[in-house]
Each structure stands twice: as structure tokens, then as C-alpha cells.
Amino acid sequence: MLAATVRVARDLDLAEECVQDAYVSALDAWLRQGVPANPGAWLTTAAQRRALNAHRRAATLRSKLPLLVVPTDAADVSSFPDDRLRLVFTCCHPALAREAQLALTLRLVCGLTTAEIARAFLVSESTMAARVTRAKKKIAAARIPYRVPSPGELPERLDAVLTVVHLVFTTGHTAPAGDTLLRPDLVERALDLARTLCALMPDEREATGLLALMLLHDARRATRTAPDGRLLLLEEQDRDAWDRAAVEEALPLVRASLRGGRPGRFALQATIAALYTEAPTYAETDWRQLLAVYDLLLAAWPTPVVALNRAVVVAMVHGPAAALRLLDELAADPRLAGYHYLPAARADLLARTGDLDGARAAYTEALEHCDNAVERAFLAQRGQRMGRPPHTPG
Numbered sequence: 001m002l003a004a005t006v007r008v009a010r011d012l013d014l015a016e017e018c019v020q021d022a023y024v025s026a027l028d029a030w031l032r033q034g035v036p037a038n039p040g041a042w043l044t045t046a047a048q049r050r051a052l053n054a055h056r057r058a059a060t061l062r063s064k065l066p067l068l069v070v071p072t073d074a075a076d077v078s079s080f081p082d083d084r085l086r087l088v089f090t091c092c093h094p095a096l097a098r099e100a101q102l103a104l105t106l107r108l109v110c111g112l113t114t115a116e117i118a119r120a121f122l123v124s125e126s127t128m129a130a131r132v133t134r135a136k137k138k139i140a141a142a143r144i145p146y147r148v149p150s151p152g153e154l155p156e157r158l159d160a161v162l163t164v165v166h167l168v169f170t171t172g173h174t175a176p177a178g179d180t181l182l183r184p185d186l187v188e189r190a191l192d193l194a195r196t197l198c199a200l201m202p203d204e205r206e207a208t209g210l211l212a213l214m215l216l217h218d219a220r221r222a223t224r225t226a227p228d229g230r231l232l233l234l235e236e237q238d239r240d241a242w243d244r245a246a247v248e249e250a251l252p253l254v255r256a257s258l259r260g261g262r263p264g265r266f267a268l269q270a271t272i273a274a275l276y277t278e279a280p281t282y283a284e285t286d287w288r289q290l291l292a293v294y295d296l297l298l299a300a301w302p303t304p305v306v307a308l309n310r311a312v313v314v315a316m317v318h319g320p321a322a323a324l325r326l327l328d329e330l331a332a333d334p335r336l337a338g339y340h341y342l343p344a345a346r347a348d349l350l351a352r353t354g355d356l357d358g359a360r361a362a363y364t365e366a367l368e369h370c371d372n373a374v375e376r377a378f379l380a381q382r383g384q385r386m387g388r389p390p391h392t393p394g
Contacts, residue, residue: 209267
């Protein structure tokens with residue numbers, strides 16, 4: 001809705017206001033007249049009409065509005081069949097700082113709240129709100145056009161666009177907050193965008209790797225929770241129930257992403273997912289090969305989250321004590337403050353060394369920073385296995 005309304009409004013803030021007004025109108029109209037056959041089309045039309053009316057009322061000011069216009073070249077439009085993808089490329093303009101590109105796109109294209117985006121970037125909500133505001137002002141001040149970039153402009157924006165699509169997927173794959181583990185709408189949106197990118201840029205190995213990565217993770221969708229809603233770890237999942245069609249589509253894409261030179265971060269992550277997927281059982285995973293790929297990934301993308309995931313694999317190769325030493329180093333990284341997966345990993349490793357008191361304390365710490373109900377229930381249950389139940393914050 002927002003992407004379609006931007007084409008008429010030619011201004012991001014006005015488009016957002018029109019979309020919100022359309023929802024308010026629907027609450028009244030649908031109660032009186034019933035829900036229309038196509039609610040999405042009704043809302044989009046209502047939002048676009050409001051945008052047109054706003055322009056009519058302020059015709060003399062139109063020239064001062066940000067020039068977010070639709071390209072007139074029909075071929076240009078057909079090459080980007082998804083309005084959302086066009087908006088992604090607009091928001092990922094190189095005139096914006098990378099953090100602003102990603103934050104603005106997640107806010108506008110995905111509809112994530114500022115709090116949800118802040119969790120994804122491991123920063124405070126106020127910091128993220130400032131980034132979004134600055135990005136909008138930059139688009140207006142620089143008069144960045146809402147158009148399909150030329151072929152020569154695509155490469156410099158591609159990494160940011162891929163990062164956005166990946167963040168959309170990860171936010172849907174494991175929701176930062178709420179009562180459910182999954183947000184299928186975001187997962188499907190990310191997959192659609194990734195497929196469009198691959199069709200648009202078939203020779204870009206990182207786009208291929210990203211699609212493969214998401215397909216392999218989503219192939220496990222039906223097995224990630226038990227019938228009672230309990231979270232199931234990878235080693236507990238029924239591999240026979242994984243989506244084999246998705247796996248069979250993804251594995252050739254993984255191989256394609258590795259051809260032609262040094263692999264990028266998405267190709268390497270897809271390789272990691274493939275190693276987990278192709279193992280007959282969790283115990284039979286090739287942990288040493290997995291660690292070797294993680295070493296490459298950490299060199300290509302040296303982030304604390306990658307280092308944390310690598311430490312989990314180190315535990316399988318060299319034992320939990322070696323992994324705990326790595327976690328001690330990561331605990332000093334301020335970017336992981338409040339990241340509940342760090343104390344959760346520590347709790348599991350401490351339990352494997354026999355330190356049940358330490359594990360219980362670590363599970364309590366993880367609970368203090370976790371907002372997803374399914375994950376909270378899992379952490380609480382794990383903590384209870386350590387003896388005295390951990391305190392569960394309200």
C-alpha cells in the first residue's frame with residue numbers, strides 16, 4: 001500500500017499519512033457497509049485518493065515537494081515489477097548512510113516498528129528513531145527521485161538491498177517480539193523480493209546465495225515448533241518433514257553462488273545452512289568443515305553475531321570450555337549488550353560443563369532480554385531443568 005501510494009503522493013511522509021487515514025476510514029466504512037471483496041485494493045485506492053486530494057489542495061506547493069516520481073519508461077517499470085523493490089532501491093540510495101538506508105527501508109517497506117528495527121540493529125529505540133528521521137529529511141533535501149536506478153547504479157546499491165531483504169527475512173523467521181515464533185508475511189515478502197532480484201540480476205552470486213540461504217532456513221518452518229507450540233532446536237526437528245522442494249531448489253543455488261571467485265557473506269551463510277541441511281542427522285553434521293566455513297565468514301563479515309554463531313560450532317569441535325572462552329571475549333562487546341542469544345548460548349555451554357548454577361543464572365539473564373513468548377517459554381523451561389526455576393520478569 002505504501003509503495004503504491006508513494007507513486008501518487010511523491011512524498012514519503014504524505015504517503016504514510018494517507019495510508020494511515022485510509023485505515024481509519026476503513027474502520028468506519030467497513031463497520032457500516034461490510035468488508036469489501038478486496039480489502040487491500042480498497043485501502044490502496046482510498047490512500048491514493050487522499051494523496052491526490054492533498055496535491056489538489058496544495059497545487060502551488062507541489063514544486064517544493066520531494067520529487068519521488070514514477071519512471072515514465074515502460075521498459076523501466078517492467079524490469080522492476082514490484083513496487084516494494086523499487087522503494088527498496090530508492091531508500092538504499094548511496095547519498096544516505098548505510099544504517100539510515102537499512103532502517104528507513106525496514107520502516108517503510110516492511111512496516112516494522114521503530115522498536116523492532118532497533119532490536120535487529122542492537123541499538124536503542126531512540127537512536128533508531130533518529131536514524132529514520134534523518135534519512136527522510138535527507139531524501140527530501142537531496143530531492144532523491146523515486147525511480148528505478150540505471151544498470152550502472154545497481155551494483156553500488158546491491159549489498160544494501162540484499163542486507164535489507166535478509167533483515168526482513170530474519171525478522172519474520174524469528175519475530176523479535178510477540179506470541180508467535182514466525183511472521184509468515186515477512187518471510188514471504190523477503191522470498192518474493194529475493195526471487196525478483198535474482199531474475200533482475202541473474203549473474204549476481206550474492207543475490208543467488210541470499211535466496212538459497214532463505215530457502216534452506218524456511219524449509220524447516222513446519223518443524224521449528226512442536227504441536228503444543230514448544231520451540232524445537234535443530235537437533236530435535238524431524239528432518240523428514242522438511243520442505244524437500246525448497247531444499248532441492250536451494251542446493252543448486254548454493255553451488256552457483258560459490259562459483260567464479262571468492263564467495264561473499266550470503267554465499268558463505270548459504271553454504272553453512274546447506275551443511276546443516278545435508279547432514280543425515282544433527283550428530284553427523286561435518287562440524288570441522290562447518291567451522292572452516294565460519295572462519296571464512298568471520299573474515300568476510302566480522303560481526304559479533306557471526307562470532308557468536310561460530311563459537312557454538314567451536315564447542316562441537318573443541319569442546320564447551322573453548323567456546324566459553326570465546327564468549328567471555330564477546331561479552332565485552334557493547335553491541336551484544338541485551339542480545340539474549342549470548343547468555344542463552346553461555347547457559348547451554350555451562351550446563352554441558354556441569355555448572356548448573358551458572359547455567360541457571362545465564363538463562364535468567366537471557367529471559368530478561370527476550371521479548372518473544374515462544375523463546376521465553378523455551379528459556380524458562382531450560383532454566384528449570386537446571387534446578388531452582390529462574391526468575392521470569394514480567
